[in-house]
Amino acid sequence: MISPNDWKQQAQAQTGQEHSLHWLLQPAIAQAAFRAAELPTRKTERWKYTPVTALLQQDFLQPAAVDSIDEARARDCFADLPNASRIVLVNGQLNRALSDFSDLENQGVITLFSSASPEQRELINMHLGTALNPDKHPFAALNYSNLQDGLLLHAPALQKLAQPVYVVYLGSALATPAWAQTRLLVVAEPGAELQLIEQFDSVGEQNNLFHNHVTEIVLQPNARLQHIRLQVEQEALRHINGLHVKLTRDSHYEQHGIAFGSQLKRNDINVNFAGENAACVLNGVFLSKHRQHIDNHLNLEHATPLCTSNTAFKGFVTDESRAIFNGRIHIHPQAQKTEAHLNNRNLLLSKKAELDTKPELEIYADDVKCSHGASIGQLDEKSLFYFQSRGIDKASAEAMLCLGFVNEKVEQIPSEPMQLLAQHKLGQFFNDVEKLKTLWSL
Amino acid sequence: MLIVKDLVAEVDGKTILNGISLTVKPGEVHAIMGPNGSGKSTLANVLAGRDGYEVKSGEVIFQGHNLLELAPEERAREGVFLAFQYPVEIPGVSNMQFLKASVDAIRKHRKLPELDAPAFMKMARDKCKDLKLNPDFLKRGVNEGFSGGEKKRNEILQMALLEPSLCLLDETDSGLDIDALQVAAEGVNALRDGKRGFVLVTHYQRLLNYIVPDYVHVLAGGRIVKSGGRELALELEEKGYSWIQ
Ligand SMILES: Nc1ncnc2c1ncn2[C@@H]1O[C@H](COP(=O)(O)OP(=O)(O)OP(=O)(O)O)[C@@H](O)[C@H]1O
Numbered sequence: 250m251i252s253p254n255d256w257k258q259q260a261q262a263q264t265g266q267e268h269s270l271h272w273l274l275q276p277a278i279a280q281a282a283f284r285a286a287e288l289p290t291r292k293t294e295r296w297k298y299t300p301v302t303a304l305l306q307q308d309f310l311q312p313a314a315v316d317s318i319d320e321a322r323a324r325d326c327f328a329d330l331p332n333a334s335r336i337v338l339v340n341g342q343l344n345r346a347l348s349d350f351s352d353l354e355n356q357g358v359i360t361l362f363s364s365a366s367p368e369q370r371e372l373i374n375m376h377l378g379t380a381l382n383p384d385k386h387p388f389a390a391l392n393y394s395n396l397q398d399g400l401l402l403h404a405p406a407l408q409k410l411a412q413p414v415y416v417v418y419l420g421s422a423l424a425t426p427a428w429a430q431t432r433l434l435v436v437a438e439p440g441a442e443l444q445l446i447e448q449f450d451s452v453g454e455q456n457n458l459f460h461n462h463v464t465e466i467v468l469q470p471n472a473r474l475q476h477i478r479l480q481v482e483q484e485a486l487r488h489i490n491g492l493h494v495k496l497t498r499d500s501h502y503e504q505h506g507i508a509f510g511s512q513l514k515r516n517d518i519n520v521n522f523a524g525e526n527a528a529c530v531l532n533g534v535f536l537s538k539h540r541q542h543i544d545n546h547l548n549l550e551h552a553t554p555l556c557t558s559n560t561a562f563k564g565f566v567t568d569e570s571r572a573i574f575n576g577r578i579h580i581h582p583q584a585q586k587t588e589a590h591l592n593n594r595n596l597l598l599s600k601k602a603e604l605d606t607k608p609e610l611e612i613y614a615d616d617v618k619c620s621h622g623a624s625i626g627q628l629d630e631k632s633l634f635y636f637q638s639r640g641i642d643k644a645s646a647e648a649m650l651c652l653g654f655v656n657e658k659v660e661q662i663p664s665e666p667m668q669l670l671a672q673h674k675l676g677q678f679f680n681d682v683e684k685l686k687t688l689w690s691l
Numbered sequence: 692m693l694i695v696k697d698l699v700a701e702v703d704g705k706t707i708l709n710g711i712s713l714t715v716k717p718g719e720v721h722a723i724m725g726p727n728g729s730g731k732s733t734l735a736n737v738l739a740g741r742d743g744y745e746v747k748s749g750e751v752i753f754q755g756h757n758l759l760e761l762a763p764e765e766r767a768r769e770g771v772f773l774a775f776q777y778p779v780e781i782p783g784v785s786n787m788q789f790l791k792a793s794v795d796a797i798r799k800h801r802k803l804p805e806l807d808a809p810a811f812m813k814m815a816r817d818k819c820k821d822l823k824l825n826p827d828f829l830k831r832g833v834n835e836g837f838s839g840g841e842k843k844r845n846e847i848l849q850m851a852l853l854e855p856s857l858c859l860l861d862e863t864d865s866g867l868d869i870d871a872l873q874v875a876a877e878g879v880n881a882l883r884d885g886k887r888g889f890v891l892v893t894h895y896q897r898l899l900n901y902i903v904p905d906y907v908h909v910l911a912g913g914r915i916v917k918s919g920g921r922e923l924a925l926e927l928e929e930k931g932y933s934w935i936q
């Protein structure tokens with residue numbers, strides 16, 4: 250066990266090392282922010298339910314060695330998206346053998362920071378860090394401090410990408426502890442339209458990996474992005490994930506997420522409205538079982554007029570696990586005619602499980618339409634009886650109701666292959682939840 | 692097949708069923724009518740085994756079983772079916788998944804082989820057709836966003852698939868349009884094989900034109916206050932309930 254202070258010092262020392270990407274402006278800014286930051290403790294409001302002790306138990310502070318991965322098992326994780334451009338990172342490093350994105354790479358749509366052209370370098374410097382405030386996000390600051398490489402997804406103006414871009418972050422069983430720090434920058438030019446799928450997954454035990462990830466998304470006027478996110482890794486993993494979105498005029502962002510708990514899982518979703526008439530839809534479901542932990546922190550900064558946001562998250566929490574949902578809507582004084590709705594419905598199935606849900610509404614404009622709500626419930630007695638009255642035993646009835654609760658979100662995923670993958674993963678997740686054993690086979 | 696004897700049941704300490712006796716023989720159709728709040732749904736729910744009702748005295752024998760000792764799912768497997776007055780919506784579980792789980796459970800109990808998915812789907816689609824239900828209903832969440840009448844037809848669909856021996860229909864006719872009423876009645880009549888028993892809770896004599904009952908009972912204040920043949924329904928239609936008692 251290492252003390253938080255030592256951890257920070259050591260992490261900082263890592264970031265001070267030579268960077269191959271001298272042209273990048275972000276690391277210096279992020280380093281300053283990280284130096285000034287403190288590792289969150291119970292006293293840090295935004296982290297009060299999520300101790301980072303799981304990061305202090307082992308010496309994670311070095312990149313993973315390039316590892317051979319069982320390719321067949323890795324491929325088993327993939328969704329059936331034959332025409333998608335697939336980028337696969339294993340423990341944070343691009344794996345060419347598993348990837349397949351040469352078309353978009355040749356077109357300059359997908360580029361590694363390390364092979365960016367001068368124009369692309371300029372583009373990266375122009376946008377990286379603009380959707381995120383490193384002072385508020387110490388792990389994102391750490392991530393950008395130590396920027397060895399990254400992925401750029403640059404969607405050209407006025408074009409609709411015919412096929413989804415599918416990024417898979419895989420962890421493999423590591424012999425010694427290490428971190429994987431990954432980042433994806435999405436810049437959609439005016440009028441661009443695309444679907445992005447991110448899958449965080451793993452092959453084998455993940456006890457030695459700390460994944461620190463940032464996705465930053467900048468949508469230019471009128472751009473549209475559909476974003477599907479699956480975080481379905483093995484439960485020993487420690488994963489801190491920051492998603493930062495900047496929405497300019499008339500842009501449209503839609504997200505569908507499924508996240509499993511793990512030893513430590515933290516999801517920050519931060520949306521900045523930076524132009525009129527932008528719209529954001531956040532749809533998610535998080536699930537935790539065993540002794541897992543998952544912390545969802547959403548923050549919607551409505552800083553411009555006439556924008557809309559619709560956020561609906563569901564939580565499924567059982568066994569001795571712990572889940573947190575914190576959804577904040579902040580409407581700035583100038584953001585008149587904002588329409589913002591947020592709700593979080595949860596199923597809490599065990600007396601030993603714990604769930605903290607807190608919608609926060611801060612409104613400083615007077616002409617707005619807002620609503621927020623949260624609920625924590627058990628399975629509905631009437632629905633259970635309905636199933637039983639049709640001959641279905643109580644345990645299966647409970648299982649089906651749980652499934653239905655989660656599946657309502659799965660059905661909204663705008664991609665059939667991803668729905669199937671999600672159902673497959675959920676089947677595995679539910680498989681050892683005692684009540685749900687019999688279930689997904691139906 | 693069903694013998695209800697002096698059944699007294701409470702909810703939250705309040706007596707709702709106040710000594711009900713009713714005998715249904717194989718093949719018979721019994722209609723139960725009565726004012727709102729008289730206990731008709733409560734009777735149906737107690738027979739189906741819903742939690743929250745306390746049976747204080749009396750007994751219910753169904754095909755030789757002491758029904759009150761069985762869990763709701765066991766009653767269903769033994770052949771009791773309740774078509775609900777207000778079917779619940781269960782988003783996220785497709786009607787098809789739900790129906791398959793239920794048919795599987797009941798076939799297993801009857802020691803029949805499990806139907807594979809294609810065979811089941813075909814059967815479900817055929818039954819939909821009989822009931823003039825769009826097969827797309829099977830893909831939707833259980834009763835999710837169904838209109839009132841569609842929910843009721845879905846109940847009949849389930850009944851047709853499960854082939855129960857005792858059918859309790861709680862106001863299945865309420866909310867059905869004239870054509871749907873006829874279709875639903877045909878669904879019920881198709882199951883009348885001289886062995887099945889039916890208990891129809893209804894407010895309207897109209898249903899009984901299509902499904903002709905052997906007996907009509909009037910339930911008031913948690914008791915059967917009058918019983919008669921089908922002509923009783925006509926009399927009630929004309930005079931209301933006030934003349935009884
Ligand atoms: N769970 C409950 N808690 C309290 N009272 C109840 C409960 N369930 C039923 N009741 C009461 O029992 C009485 C009988 O209700 P029931 O639903 O059986 O009537 P009904 O005859 O089916 O009426 P309707 O014709 O309106 O459907 C009513 O007064 C009702 O309010």
Ligand SMILES: [Mg+2]
Pocket residue numbers: 731732733776861862
């Ligand atoms: Mg009723």
